[in-house]
Amino acid sequence: MxxxxxxxxxxxxxxxxxxxxxxxxxxxxxxxxxxxxxxxxxxxxxxxxxxxxxxxxxxxxxxxxxxxxxxxxxxxxxxxxxxxxxxxxxxxxxxxxxxxxxxxxxxxxxxxxxxxxxxxxxxxxxxxxxxxxxxxxxxxxxxxxxxxxxxxxxxxxxxxxxxxxxxxxVDKEKYEKYKEMKQKGIFPVFVNLEDNFCGGCKVELNLNFIEKLKTKKMLPCEHCGRIIMLEK
Ligand SMILES: [Zn+2]
The missing domain is CATH 1.10.287.1490 (Helix Hairpins)
Structure with missing residues (x-):
């Protein structure tokens, strides 16, 4: 990553x-x-x-x-x-x-x-x-x-x-996904979670999504499709 x-x-x-x-x-x-x-x-x-x-x-x-x-x-x-x-x-x-x-x-x-x-x-x-x-x-x-x-x-x-x-x-599949989204003009592809907002489209995410993100560490934003990462 x-x-x-x-x-x-x-x-x-x-x-x-x-x-x-x-x-x-x-x-x-x-x-x-x-x-x-x-x-x-x-x-x-x-x-x-x-x-x-x-x-x-x-x-x-x-x-x-x-x-x-x-x-x-x-x-x-x-x-x-x-x-x-x-x-x-x-x-x-x-x-x-x-x-x-x-x-x-x-x-x-x-x-x-x-x-x-x-x-x-x-x-x-x-x-x-x-x-x-x-x-x-x-x-x-x-x-x-x-x-x-x-x-x-x-x-x-x-x-x-x-x-x-x-x-x-290492993760070739994730990199392919990255290139595909970049091609579509969705950029940056990987964004941070900023408070409870998507770091890409700035839309507030619901608590259910945040909870899921805490376990999965990485999830696509429901609004813009960018991959939201939990800050390390
Ligand atoms: Zn978003």
Whole structure:
């Protein structure tokens, strides 16, 4: 058991070194820029959907225009000289309605054109922001790589020590369990009982469990699965 705990301590040191890389300013900047890229991509998708909507509306508007154009041509072909006053009055009403509709359509198209140029402007703005983020993320990546290179020999050194310790492990089965849990991200695997709390997840353990632990000396926590040991 002593050897496994030694290995766990060494693994802890490796974790600390990896965390140093994760917590370095470049890593934090990198996460920020990645976020900008994700947001940018989402924004572009939104803009694309809006643009499609505008194209649809525009097509609808031009269909209306064609319909009105057809109607006005039919009216123009009517011979007004042979018409009585009632028919002329009707034609004037029709024409007024058509003018009103055309004005409305015109307003809608103008509105669509204004919205389109707004989208183009926003897209351009976003494009330059994304390009800047992308450019900087390259430099940041290089810094992270530098930090990784800095800790790599230290990690290799510790891994060598672990390799040297492994043949000395007596309880192979327990060590396999340790490796399995570590793989799953449950770490540290072996924790102490702290008062009546699990040293890993800090949940209070019931008295029944404590009693059992006193006889067995080692038991998996019912909450986090870590192996709780009675302090020697
Ligand atoms: Zn626990």
């Amino acid at each position: 002593k050897t496994i705990l030694e290995i766990q301590n060494l693994d802890m040191q490796i974790r600390r070194l990896n965390r140093e890389v994760d917590k370095c300013p470049a890593s934090i900047d990198f996460k920020k820029y990645k976020q900008i890229l994700v947001e940018g991509r989402n924004r572009f998708e939104q803009l694309e959907a809006q643009a499609n909507e505008i194209i649809n509306n525009y097509n609808q508007a031009s269909n209306h225009y064609n319909k009105y154009k057809g109607n006005s041509e039919i009216m123009r072909k009517r011979n007004t000289k042979d018409m009585d006053l009632d028919n002329v009055a009707n034609l004037i009403t029709d024409t007024n309605e058509l003018l009103g509709d055309l004005t409305e359509e015109n307003r809608r198209v103008e509105d669509l054109v204004r919205k389109s140029s707004e989208i183009v402007r926003k897209s351009e703005e976003l494009s330059s922001k994304l390009a800047e983020a992308k450019r900087r993320s390259g430099a940041i990546k290089a810094k992270i790589e530098e930090k990784k290179q800095e800790v790599a020999p230290k990690i290799a050194e510790i891994e060598k020590k672990i390799k040297a310790l492994e043949p000395k492990v």
